Amino acid sequence: MTLSAANGGVLLAIVIMALVTYLTRAGGVFVMARVPIGPRVERFINAMAGSVLVAVITPMAVHGDGGARMALVATAGVMLVLRKPLPAIAAGILTAALWRLVAS
Amino acid sequence: MTRPDTSRPTLGHLVDGFRRMAPLSLFVIVFGLAFGVAALQQGLSAAETLLMSGLVFAGAAQFATLELWGDTIPLLPLVAITLAINARHLLMGAAFYPHLRDLSSGRRYASLLLLSDANWAMAMSGGTTAARLGILVGGGLALWSTWMIGTGLGVAFGSGISEPDRFGLDAIMGCFLLAMLVGDKRDLGVLLPWGAAALAALAAMAWLPPHAHVIVGALAGGVVGLLLPTARKEASP
Numbered sequence: 569m570t571l572s573a574a575n576g577g578v579l580l581a582i583v584i585m586a587l588v589t590y591l592t593r594a595g596g597v598f599v600m601a602r603v604p605i606g607p608r609v610e611r612f613i614n615a616m617a618g619s620v621l622v623a624v625i626t627p628m629a630v631h632g633d634g635g636a637r638m639a640l641v642a643t644a645g646v647m648l649v650l651r652k653p654l655p656a657i658a659a660g661i662l663t664a665a666l667w668r669l670v671a672s
Numbered sequence: 673m674t675r676p677d678t679s680r681p682t683l684g685h686l687v688d689g690f691r692r693m694a695p696l697s698l699f700v701i702v703f704g705l706a707f708g709v710a711a712l713q714q715g716l717s718a719a720e721t722l723l724m725s726g727l728v729f730a731g732a733a734q735f736a737t738l739e740l741w742g743d744t745i746p747l748l749p750l751v752a753i754t755l756a757i758n759a760r761h762l763l764m765g766a767a768f769y770p771h772l773r774d775l776s777s778g779r780r781y782a783s784l785l786l787l788s789d790a791n792w793a794m795a796m797s798g799g800t801t802a803a804r805l806g807i808l809v810g811g812g813l814a815l816w817s818t819w820m821i822g823t824g825l826g827v828a829f830g831s832g833i834s835e836p837d838r839f840g841l842d843a844i845m846g847c848f849l850l851a852m853l854v855g856d857k858r859d860l861g862v863l864l865p866w867g868a869a870a871l872a873a874l875a876a877m878a879w880l881p882p883h884a885h886v887i888v889g890a891l892a893g894g895v896v897g898l899l900l901p902t903a904r905k906e907a908s909p
Contacts, residue, residue, distance in 0.1 A: 569747040578720050581745045585737070585754050586727035592758040593784045596765030597772055601780075605770075608898055615897015616890050617767035617796055618862055619869035620760055621853040623889025624789065626870040627877055628846040636843040643847040647854040653797075654695065656854075660847030 634671055639664035681805040688803065689791070689810025696790055697814040699844050701822035703731050706841075708826015714738050718827040725823040729786060729816055733757040736883070756883035763890050764792045768808070771801045786812025790845070793852035864900060869893030 571577040603609065629640050643660035650656065704725065711721040711734075728734055733754045740750050765784060772780045783805060791811035795804040873889030880888060 571745040571747055573743050573745060577745060581750060582720065582724045582727060585750060588751055588754045589728050589730050589733065589758050592761035593765060593787045594781050596762040597769050597780060597784060600766045600769035612894045612898040613767050615865035616763055616894030618853055619865055619893020620763055620886065620890040621793060621849050622866045622869040622893060623873035623886045625846050625850050626873045627885060628842060630874060639843045639847050640850055643850045644854055647851050651855060653851040653855060656851040657847045661844055664843045
C-alpha cells in the first residue's frame with residue numbers, strides 16, 4: 569500500500585503514524601486494565617520495567633564509542649554512591665566530553 | 673484542611689513534574705533541531721514536519737522512518753517500523769498501570785498521550801502516585817514543548833546548518849535513563865532479570881530484524897523475574 573504525497577497524502581500518513589504511536593502508548597494500559605493482576609503478573613511487570621531501560625541502554629554501551637561507554641560507567645558509579653540523578657548525569661556528560669577531547 | 677489525597681495529581685504536581693524534567697528537556701531541543709533539519713532535507717515541508725513532531729512525538733521512530741517520505745509513501749513499512757520502535761511503549765504503559773488504576777478512563781488515556789522514555793523512566797523511579805502522574809504528564813509537556821521548539825528551530829534555520837551530531841546526544845539520553853534505572857532499585861535481585869534483558873537485547877540486535885531488541889530484552893527480563901523464586905519476600909510476609 570502506497571500513498572501519494574500529493575492531495576493530503578502526507579497529512580494522512582502523519583495522522584496514521586500518530587495513531588499507531590498512540591496505540592502503543594495506550595495499549596499496555598488497556599490490556600492491564602483487563603487482566604487480573606496476581607503476584608506472578610506483578611513479578612513479571614516489575615522485572616520487565618527495569619529491563620526496558622536495560623534493553624535500551626545496552627546497545628549504546630556495546631556499540632557506542634569509548635566516550636559513550638565511559639559516560640555510562642561514570643553515571644552508574646556516581647548514581648550508586650550519591651543516589652542523585654543530576655550529579656550522575658553531569659558526571660557522565662563530562663566524562664564523555666573529556667574522553668572525546670583526549671581520544672581525538 | 674482536608675486529608676491530602678496522595679493519588680490525585682494537582683496542578684502543583686504537574687508544575688513540579690515539568691520542572692523536574694526541564695533540565696533534560698533542554699537537550700531535547702537539539703534532538704528536535706536535528707529532526708527538523710533532517711526532515712526538511714528529506715523534502716517535507718515545515719508545516720508537515722511540525723505537525724509530525726507535534727502529533728507523533730516519538731523521536732526514534734520519526735528519525736527511523738524519515739527516508740520513507742518521498743513522492744509516494746509506503747504505508748506498510750511506515751506502520752511496521754513505527755510499531756516496532758514504539759512497541760516498548762506497550763510494556764512501559766503496562767508497568768505504569770498501577771498508578772493509573774484509580775483514574776477515570778478519560779484521564780487515564782489522556783495521561784498517556786505524552787508517554788516517552790524519559791518522563792516514564794523518571795515517573796517509575798519513585799514518589800507518590802500523584803507525583804508520578806505529575807512527572808508523566810508535566811514532564812511529558814516539558815519534553816513535548818522542547819521537542820517542538822527544537823523542531824521549529826530546525827525548520828526555521830535548517831537550510832543554514834548541517835545536521836548536528838546526534839551521538840553526543842544519545843549519550844546524554846543514555847546517562848539519564850541509566851541514572852533513573854539505578855535509582856529505581858537497591859536490591860541485587862534485579863541483576864538476574866537485567867542481565868537476561870541485556871543479553872537478549874544484544875542477541876536480538878545480532879539475529880532478529882532491526883528495532884526488535886528493546887521489546888525482546890524487556891520481555892526476557894520480565895520472564896526471568898517471573899521465574900525467580902521470591903524467597904525473601906515470601907519468607908517474611
